[in-house]
Amino acid sequence: MKTDYLYFNSYIGSQKPENITNPDTACPFCDRNSLVDILAQDGDIILLKNKYPVLEDTVQTVLIETASCDSELSLYPKQHLYRVLRFGVEHWLAMEKDPAFASVIFYKNHGPFSGGTIRHPHMQIVGLHHIDYRRHIKPEYFIGEIIDEKRGVRLNLSTLPRIGFFEFNIVGKTLDQLEQTADYIQMTAHYMLNHFHRRCKSYNLFFYHINNSVSIKLTPRFITSPLFIGYNLPQLPSRLLDVVAEIRKIYC
Numbered sequence: 163m164k165t166d167y168l169y170f171n172s173y174i175g176s177q178k179p180e181n182i183t184n185p186d187t188a189c190p191f192c193d194r195n196s197l198v199d200i201l202a203q204d205g206d207i208i209l210l211k212n213k214y215p216v217l218e219d220t221v222q223t224v225l226i227e228t229a230s231c232d233s234e235l236s237l238y239p240k241q242h243l244y245r246v247l248r249f250g251v252e253h254w255l256a257m258e259k260d261p262a263f264a265s266v267i268f269y270k271n272h273g274p275f276s277g278g279t280i281r282h283p284h285m286q287i288v289g290l291h292h293i294d295y296r297r298h299i300k301p302e303y304f305i306g307e308i309i310d311e312k313r314g315v316r317l318n319l320s321t322l323p324r325i326g327f328f329e330f331n332i333v334g335k336t337l338d339q340l341e342q343t344a345d346y347i348q349m350t351a352h353y354m355l356n357h358f359h360r361r362c363k364s365y366n367l368f369f370y371h372i373n374n375s376v377s378i379k380l381t382p383r384f385i386t387s388p389l390f391i392g393y394n395l396p397q398l399p400s401r402l403l404d405v406v407a408e409i410r411k412i413y414c
């Protein structure tokens with residue numbers, strides 16, 4: 163396989179504000195009047211160009227999910243949740259149609275271990291000019307123990323995870339049933355931040371568009387295992403089935 167490296171511009175990276183661990187840094191997404199390069203808007207949901215495009219050979223956009231700085235996807239009223247997901251998916255799929263991109267990634271970071279730098283709820287849609295992320299994604303990454311299934315959308319917990327421990331997947335008719343998909347995203351985020359582990363304050367949400375269907379992965383974030391960093395060894399936890407049973411008990 164050809165190696166795909168994304169080039170990170172360290173100079174731009176050093177200018178980026180950070181307010182997850184530095185609460186004194188003013189939130190750039192709350193200062194609505196100074197937002198520039200707005201690409202689309204639906205009420206208080208805004209898509210704009212990333213002011214700090216650290217990834218070379220890409221087009222980076224930011225989707226500000228709400229005007230409320232301290233809110234979180236797991237807390238949105240249903241109608242707002244559906245609007246955010248519909249808006250995000252629409253713009254992601256539209257960007258994919260642009261022949262300037264080999265592929266487009268759509269993801270969210272939340273919390274200090276997620277890789278994010280701004281607390282304000284947001285997602286990112288990034289067009290990659292020369293890298294096709296799909297070459298790195300195997301179908302088995304989305305296979306798992308079924309937690310719940312409604313309207314052709316399935317929520318499962320990976321039994322063949324990419325990196326390991328807990329990776330929740332949403333598969334099936336995710337695009338046809340966006341509201342059901344949004345319900346599962348919200349339920350999983352809420353579970354991770356409230357019931358999963360008392361130290362869990364971070365998660366990632368990733369979207370994948372492969373072979374005409376959209377799959378989604380949510381994963382709680384802690385320090386990444388050294389066995390994966392050093393040896394590429396994914397790990398499976400012994401309490402995997404307990405977590406499946408616990409989510410069913412709380413939410414289903």
Ligand SMILES: [Zn+2]
Pocket residue numbers: 189190191192230231232282
């Ligand atoms: Zn804010």
